[in-house]
Amino acid sequence: MNNDKKILALFGLKWNPFLPNIPVEALWQPPGMDSFLYRLENMILDGGFALIHGEPGLGKSKTLQIIAHRCKQMSELRVGVMERPQSSASDFYREMGELFGVNLTPANRYGGFKALRERWREHIAKTLFRPVLFIDEAQEMTSACLNELRLLGSAHFDSQCLLTVILCGDARLPERFRADDLVALGSRMRLRMSLEPYDKNNLRDHLTFSMEQAGAAHLMTDELIDTLVDHCAGNPRVLNSMAAELLDLGGRKELNQLDGKLFLEVYSRNPRKRRMN
Numbered sequence: 001m002n003n004d005k006k007i008l009a010l011f012g013l014k015w016n017p018f019l020p021n022i023p024v025e026a027l028w029q030p031p032g033m034d035s036f037l038y039r040l041e042n043m044i045l046d047g048g049f050a051l052i053h054g055e056p057g058l059g060k061s062k063t064l065q066i067i068a069h070r071c072k073q074m075s076e077l078r079v080g081v082m083e084r085p086q087s088s089a090s091d092f093y094r095e096m097g098e099l100f101g102v103n104l105t106p107a108n109r110y111g112g113f114k115a116l117r118e119r120w121r122e123h124i125a126k127t128l129f130r131p132v133l134f135i136d137e138a139q140e141m142t143s144a145c146l147n148e149l150r151l152l153g154s155a156h157f158d159s160q161c162l163l164t165v166i167l168c169g170d171a172r173l174p175e176r177f178r179a180d181d182l183v184a185l186g187s188r189m190r191l192r193m194s195l196e197p198y199d200k201n202n203l204r205d206h207l208t209f210s211m212e213q214a215g216a217a218h219l220m221t222d223e224l225i226d227t228l229v230d231h232c233a234g235n236p237r238v239l240n241s242m243a244a245e246l247l248d249l250g251g252r253k254e255l256n257q258l259d260g261k262l263f264l265e266v267y268s269r270n271p272r273k274r275r276m277n
Helices: 003-011 033-046 060-072 089-099 109-127 143-152 172-176 200-213 222-230 236-253 260-267 271-276
Strands: 048-054 079-082 132-135 164-169 189-195
Touching: 003 236, 033 048, 033 060, 033 164, 033 189, 048 060, 048 172, 060 079, 060 132, 060 164, 060 189, 079 089, 089 109, 089 143, 109 143, 164 172, 200 222, 200 236, 222 236, 222 260, 236 260
Parallel strands: 048 164, 048 189, 079 132, 132 164
Antiparallel strands: none
């Protein structure tokens, strides 16, 4: 039995609630998520662009996981996830063809353009939904590929959308849409979600929800929860990183519960580490 399994068994955990690979059903939903999901589901009927952005560590990728999971529950909806947003235009078309089941020849970009749009029209006729494309780290996409995406999904003199695109990226992404070559795309964002540093109540909810879902609601004392929330600068990734380190040490010490003394033992002896987190 490895150390991770020993820790889970010691604290009665189904999984480590502070690592990235927890089940999507157990993810904490940030404030405003229900409203965003409702509006997005309506948008899928008509197509268009949605934008999710925020600083690193605020839960953009987790937000995408929740949305993708919801989309996959919609009957017959075709969902694609772009794996390499930094591609050149030729590789962009190769990946789009693979995602939507179209054999494309990058040398014949016009042929690929027509084939993709025809595939999307067939999907719309069959399901009434626009196919959905997820692009994480979208700030890495070239302006040429972003504009290809805008033109691909637009039909009948921009009066009809053939695709639903969810762009997700850091704070550089909305800034890029102010540039002359991308302002046309920026003006087409039908939905926006801006992730900001969370307040203490939200972070406390996040931490307690994560522990409850993992099967150990009393893993930490209330004092430790408050201490972690006070020291993570409103950032869930920092919060989880600190909690994961304490869980690892608590497992090695075979404690019954993680408490404030453990926090002081770890972070008082190494203040630089705390600042780096």
